[in-house]
Amino acid sequence: MIPGFPDGSHRLSTVPGGTVDAVARIHIQEAIEPMDIYVGNLPYSMRSNELEQLFAAHGTVASARVIEDRMTGRSRGFGFVTMDNPDEARKAISELNDSEVDGRRLTVNEAQAKTDRR
Numbered sequence: 001m002i003p004g005f006p007d008g009s010h011r012l013s014t015v016p017g018g019t020v021d022a023v024a025r026i027h028i029q030e031a032i033e034p035m036d037i038y039v040g041n042l043p044y045s046m047r048s049n050e051l052e053q054l055f056a057a058h059g060t061v062a063s064a065r066v067i068e069d070r071m072t073g074r075s076r077g078f079g080f081v082t083m084d085n086p087d088e089a090r091k092a093i094s095e096l097n098d099s100e101v102d103g104r105r106l107t108v109n110e111a112q113a114k115t116d117r118r
Contacts, residue, residue: 034062035089037081039096040107042066044075055081058095059088080111 039051052064066079083089089110097108 034082034084035086036111038111040078043102058092
């Protein structure tokens with residue numbers, strides 16, 4: 001029983017073989033929602049595989065990509081990492097933000113949704 005729901009009305013949906021608590025569904029959803037992470041001030045020599053290795057020390061990395069200039073193919077000095085586990089992602093952000101890699105102090109935070117620049 002959940003406080004505030006004495007009649008059991010917190011059971012919102014049914015699935016074959018039983019019901020799923022609303023609270024349980026929220027926790028399951030949070031556990032499987034990947035987190036996108038922005039990484040700024042990267043060394044220009046860093047490649048996507050190196051960025052992945054940097055974050056892999058803190059958890060499971062779903063993807064890592066250093067953004068490159070379309071014309072020259074050179075790094076633009078920032079990238080994005082996706083981690084499947086939000087707890088691991090938050091830990092990686094905490095430990096890597098303001099850390100130094102090849103003489104450059106990284107900026108690491110949760111990525112924001114892309115906005116229309118028009």
